Amino acid sequence: MLYDIIIIGGGIVGLATGLKIKEQKPELKIAILEKENELAKHQTGNNSGVIHSGLYYKPGSLKAINCINGYHQLIKFCEEENIPFEITGKVVVATKQEQVPILNGIYDRGLQNGLKGTRHITLDELKEYEPYCAGVAAIHVPQTGIVDYKQVALAYGEKFKKLGGEIFLEHEVKRSNSLKGYTVVQTNKQHFDAKLIINCGGLYSDKVAQMNQDAELDVKIIPFRGEYYKLKKEREYLVKNLIYPVPDPNFPFLGVHFTRMMKGGVEAGPNAVLAFKREGYKRSDVNLKELSETLSWPGFQKVASKYWKTGFGELYRSFSKAAFTKALQELIPDIQESDLVDGGAGVRAQACDRTGGLLDDFSIKENQYAINVLNAPSPAATSSLSIGDTVSELALKRF
Secondary structure (H helix, E strand, O other): OEEEEEEEOOOHHHHHHHHHHHHHOOOOOEEEEOOOOOOOOOOHHHOOOEEOOOOOOOOOOHHHHHHHHHHHHHHHHHHHHOOOEEEOOEEEEEOOHHHHHHHHHHHHHHHHOOOOOOEEEOHHHHHHHOOOOOOOEEEEEOOOEEEOHHHHHHHHHHHHHHOOOEEEOOOOEEEEEEOOOOEEEEEOOOEEEEEEEEEOOHHHHHHHHHHOOOOOOOEEEEEEEEEEEEEOHHHHHHOOOEEEEOOOOOOOOOOOEEEEOOOOOEEEEOOOEEOOOOOOOOOOOOOHHHHHHHHHOHHHHHHHHHOHHHHHHHHHHHHOHHHHHHHHHOOOOOOOHHHEEEEEEEEEEEEEEOOOOEOOOOEEEEOOOEEEEEEOOOOHHHHHHHHHHHHHHHHHOOO
């Protein structure tokens, strides 16, 4: 059967893209292929559930534009679909004097990105927002919130199906061959023909892009595991809402922070350690072929040689609960090792180019046969409906 569009990947970005195309062109025949037995199992189902405001991102970048637009669309969608969410606000806190200029730079970016109400707060005001938090300077961002993104993604999927879209679970794409005018996609169960492929493969987006005759692909997905602890129930009072550190400007990670969850509880983390397989949620998860591909990638070698000290620090925190606790104590000095219980992990699909750059912005590349979403880490969940708009606009030009 010939489909107009096949979307590879049933995470929040693939589902949002399918929904957006169907809303605009319901007559198009669209299928979403997902290798797992459920939707939104990986990045979508293992993130911290933060509705990002657009504070950090370079003005005019895809992240800034899509995050701010996606934020408003997401809130409207949740209201219409009765999905619980909460706009909690958050504080971003400098714990050392040398972080203050970076904090000021983040504040300026927030203003340039149109965030109203974001402001510097005094240390007394910080105590009003977060009584147990310590720092030398802070800003308050009122727009930040929390939601369960798995619930959001499943709602996208339901709406997509109601509009006539098809979803095939347990269909792992093995190869695709582009012929004159269409592409044959072979899964572990059957083959599909499509006029256009949209690759939202997340942790395998580079592999899928190579299948789609993108031989000149100049990025590789490097998997970074983010490990979380949770606060014991009786110590959840230490965190009222969301507390973030000043991030290291050299990395596209936000640092260990505290997040009150929509599902209940408070998460502390994540760190960012190299995962030894693409879906390596545990320290013991190793895939030698995937690890070898990571270690032999010239871009990763350059990142590792430049930032090996930071990398070892993250790895040390991964194996040492005491070291992880010490990092958290910079923000909340009262936190004790005994307050933390294991909270699981997620794996971030971080694109790395050949020259050693960890891509900071979203990356969407087109060729004759496919649209490839090659880098869509945080804040992709917040931005999902806006990314869906961006990709659907590219797709619909072809029909």
